[in-house]
């Protein structure tokens with residue numbers, strides 16, 4: 001759920017950054033989400049909010065976004081490592097849980 005990256009910000013994390021070229025070829029710094037592999041660990045906090053439906057042969061899962069953001073933010077605020085993925089050496093999880101980048105990074 002991409003919205004969980006917003007919950008990261010609400011919990012006090014700064015988004016990670018990457019660099020990309022715009023249509024004119026200029027290099028821009030853009031914010032990007034952290035590693036999402038650990039987001040399923042938020043399931044206990046989100047479980048009370050889950051809504052499911054069957055559409056044809058497909059089973060859909062949805063959450064009310066404001067309540068889900070609040071629940072995810074609360075879980076992360078109480079325990080930042082809750083979203084760490086299974087890779088103990090994951091640099092994206094390490095940096096996000098530590099709060100994210102500090103200050104603008106210079107382009108090289």
Ligand SMILES: [Zn+2]
Nearest residue numbers: 035085090093
């Ligand atoms: Zn990770």
